[in-house]
């Protein structure tokens with residue numbers, strides 16, 4: 001199953017490496033940035049999982065109440081022949097409806113972008129129906145892997161959502177703030 | 180099928196972006212590095228596909244005749260919420276048995292590392308037999324996707340191999356030089 005493999009690859013190739021180091025990266029970021037990420041409850045990677053697989057490369061395009069702030073310090077690691085492959089996460093300002101700002105480390109689950117691209121390419125033999133089923137399987141599998149992972153405990157937040165037809169243009173910021 | 184999804188993710192998330200830009204990166208590298216990569220025939224990403232899925236993060240550990248030289252200039256792109264995600268390839272010196280040196284851009288196909296990790300984790304329900312079948316499927320699917328891709332034509336070389344039991348410690352460098 002496509003999603004099964006993508007969830008495992010996402011864990012072994014990325015989350016297993018990054019999540020255990022996240023709190024230290026945030027600590028280092030705070031020293032250089034006036035303790036911007038104050039609340040320790042938010043010292044997590046907020047992983048956006050839209051079941052539609054519709055991913056925006058720029059979060060501001062998804063919701064104007066989400067604005068890029070800065071990057072966390074990057075991690076580098078030799079990986080499969082690439083010397084010092086770079087892994088970094090971005091910090092965003094999330095504005096609430098009552099004009100308060102929150103900061104958090106957030107990004108989309110990258111494998112969903114692959115599922116989307118597969119459903120667009122005729123040669124992948126992958127329908128929109130397949131894509132929805134696989135997105136749900138991805139979400140379930142990833143959740144199970146992360147729950148079993150001691151080293152990643154408390155370091156992530158999965159934000160799973162289906163966007164309604166008549167989208168509220170600030171749906172995503174509200175969704176993130178709820179979590 | 181696990182490998183089907185990994186091959187597609189590898190293409191849409193990486194090769195489709197990097198391969199069409201590779202020749203320009205090499206050109207830029209050559210200007211700053213005395214035309215180290217002279218032969219235009221080698222202006223390709225050499226992608227190592229060991230069917231055993233045994234991947235070394237450091238190529239020198241696979242074969243002491245392969246030594247890290249330098250990195251190509253990095254590419255950056257906003258991706259799924261990560262601002263300016265970094266993509267870079269490494270240039271290696273490959274020494275032949277008669278002490279001549281060649282330079283090339285080479286790396287392992289990272290998704291094979293995910294297949295390997297899955298076969299090690301009991302909860303992935305993925306046997307060594309599955310892994311071999313999926314490695315072959317990965318290779319076949321990736322080959323078909325790349326052949327159909329106009330924008331990637333002439334920019335890559337798949338180096339597929341099965342390592343023999345009594346390994347020649349310079350098997351890999353010879354394999355790369357043959358291609």
Ligand SMILES: Nc1nc(=O)c2ncn([C@@H]3O[C@@H]4COP(=O)(O)O[C@H]5[C@@H](O)[C@H](n6cnc7c(N)ncnc76)O[C@@H]5COP(=O)(O)O[C@@H]3[C@@H]4O)c2[nH]1
Nearest residue numbers: 009010013014087110111188189192193265266267289290
């Ligand atoms: N948000 C995010 N930031 C990252 O730095 C990152 N690195 C990996 N991933 C995601 O984890 C999973 C496992 O990664 P792996 O390296 O095995 O496969 C990767 C890898 O084989 C290749 N690839 C992607 N980026 C690079 C890169 N910079 N250098 C070499 N190979 C790369 O293409 C595959 C698909 O990549 P993505 O589709 O971007 O998502 C990956 C994937 O879902 C990331 N996700």
